Amino acid sequence: xxxxxxxxxxxxxxxxxxxxxxxxxxxxxxxxxxxxxxxxxxxxxxxxxxxxxxxxxxxxxxxxxxxxxxxxxxxxxxxxxxxxxxxxxxxxxxxxxxxxxxxxxxxxxxxxxxxxxxxxxxxxxxxxxxxxxxxxxxxxxxxxxxxxxxxxxxxxxxxxxxxxxxxxxxxxxxxxxxxxxxxxxxxxxxxxxxxxxxxxxxxxxxxxxxxxxxxxxxxxxxxxxxxxxxxxxxxxxxxxxxxxxxxxxxxxxxxxxxxxxxxxxxxxxxxxxxxxxxxxxxxxxxxxxxxxxxxxxxxxxxxxxxxxxxxxxxxxxxxxxxxxxxxxxxxxxxxxxxxxxxxxxxxxxxxxxxxxxxxxxxxxxxxxxxxxxxxxxxxxxxxxxxxxxxxxxxxxxxxxxxxxxxxxxxxxxxxxxxxxxxxxxxxxxxxxxxxxxxxxxxxxxxxxxxxxxxxxx
Numbered sequence: 397x398x399x400x401x402x403x404x405x406x407x408x409x410x411x412x413x414x415x416x417x418x419x420x421x422x423x424x425x426x427x428x429x430x431x432x433x434x435x436x437x438x439x440x441x442x443x444x445x446x447x448x449x450x451x452x453x454x455x456x457x458x459x460x461x462x463x464x465x466x467x468x469x470x471x472x473x474x475x476x477x478x479x480x481x482x483x484x485x486x487x488x489x490x491x492x493x494x495x496x497x498x499x500x501x502x503x504x505x506x507x508x509x510x511x512x513x514x515x516x517x518x519x520x521x522x523x524x525x526x527x528x529x530x531x532x533x534x535x536x537x538x539x540x541x542x543x544x545x546x547x548x549x550x551x552x553x554x555x556x557x558x559x560x561x562x563x564x565x566x567x568x569x570x571x572x573x574x575x576x577x578x579x580x581x582x583x584x585x586x587x588x589x590x591x592x593x594x595x596x597x598x599x600x601x602x603x604x605x606x607x608x609x610x611x612x613x614x615x616x617x618x619x620x621x622x623x624x625x626x627x628x629x630x631x632x633x634x635x636x637x638x639x640x641x642x643x644x645x646x647x648x649x650x651x652x653x654x655x656x657x658x659x660x661x662x663x664x665x666x667x668x669x670x671x672x673x674x675x676x677x678x679x680x681x682x683x684x685x686x687x688x689x690x691x692x693x694x695x696x697x698x699x700x701x702x703x704x705x706x707x708x709x710x711x712x713x714x715x716x717x718x719x720x721x722x723x724x725x726x727x728x729x730x731x732x733x734x735x736x737x738x739x740x741x742x743x744x745x746x747x748x749x750x751x752x753x754x755x756x757x758x759x760x761x762x763x764x765x766x767x768x769x770x771x772x773x774x775x776x777x778x779x780x781x782x783x784x785x786x787x788x789x790x791x792x793x794x795x796x797x798x799x800x801x802x803x804x805x806x807x808x809x810x811x812x813x814x815x816x817x818x819x820x821x822x823x824x825x826x827x828x829x830x831x832x833x834x835x836x837x838x839x840x841x842x843x844x845x846x847x848x849x850x851x852x853x
Contacts, residue, residue, distance in 0.1 A: 399449040400575060401479040404521075405472075405506065406489035407499055408457030411523035415489055415557055416452045419445060419568055425454045438471045440478045446569045453478045458505050459498060472509045477787040485575045486514060487521040488550065492528065492536065500542040503549045517582060518550045519575065525556035553578055608658040609781060610685040610792060613727075614677075615695030617666030620729040620765070624695050625661045627763055628654065628774055634663050647680045655775055660685060678798060688792035691758055691781050692720070693727040696749075698734065698742065698762075718755070719800075723793040725758025725780065732766040758784040 402419065404412040413425035424441035442451040453475045456463055463471065476483060486506070490499060506514050528536055533556050537543055547554060555571045558564065611628065613621040622634035629652045651660045662681045682688055734742060739762050743750040753760045761777045764770065785791075 401451045403483040410491040438474045486518045520554040522556045525558040526560040612689040619697040688794040722757045724756040726760040728762045731762035731764040
């Protein structure tokens, strides 16, 4: 096996980060003695270990008091995504001499966060093996029935790291051998079932789609959608010219091989063009990139982004709902106009734009128009897209998602109009009540003229 993807899980303070550093042979993750979890974010590192490529993903403590349950679940899903949705092994880190009652139920916690099959590729990694002193690990396990029960759930797979021998590479090579054995066994068990499933799904077609990026370019008129598409494909495919009106009048799709992978680029007419319907554009580009785009590249031109154009971001935010933002990345063009400044410096001057890029799961990327031939900027873009796709579970944005989001927006607008109508009615009613009260007060102040015919003189 050429590459391994490993995910570290466990309670707070058991040494997950230190174990990750030991595997990679460098200080990749923040590690220190602490009663609480130092890791609150999912983080990944990769490197060459024992002559092979190894990816290690560190995760927050399963008992972290600083992360709500749903937030922890989200971090764990991100960890799986960073392993391309298929970690070869989940390393359950347990500190020798600190096996608590809660840790004895850790497998149930993992099954709740992931799936009931997580135990099939889980291995226990004991840290602080130096605490065994003259005992063997088997002798230590034999004294704790709860630990024996946990290990049975993991197929009795375990390994020990000696914290006083972190520089000893043999303990890492032994771990990788055990993982290889576990993976090989699992592959043999599921090979026949997996083959049948691939045949059922259509084999070649499924393989083609899994190796394909589908990209949709959107943006205001004249920001450089066409140039961006040409830069990605590495050839002049889309018509690009300076114009105050949209050169592209309809969605157009082109494909090509980029960095050894099939890429489909759909270019769209300028958003917010008064002659065009934004909703129709989005629906058409989703249809043309069937079953849906992996990413929407929202193109913004750096050298023309002025204060008055920040209002455009508000319009964009209305179209790009929370769900759509998960499949969106901002692509800044004319990066040469930064003139030595960083893109972060630029974003710091526009609160609205900075907040919008934060909402986009793909973040942002910059194209330098003076260096179109530099393919590294395209390679970096595709890496960011690939990471976003993994975090999204490998899926794409479908027309059904857009229609659902559209229905929610329409419903919200209806509710808002109802509230405004009610508020207007209430204000009018209060005004009428105030007028009546004022009239009564005025009447009470008018003196009553006595009549000579009145008996009560």
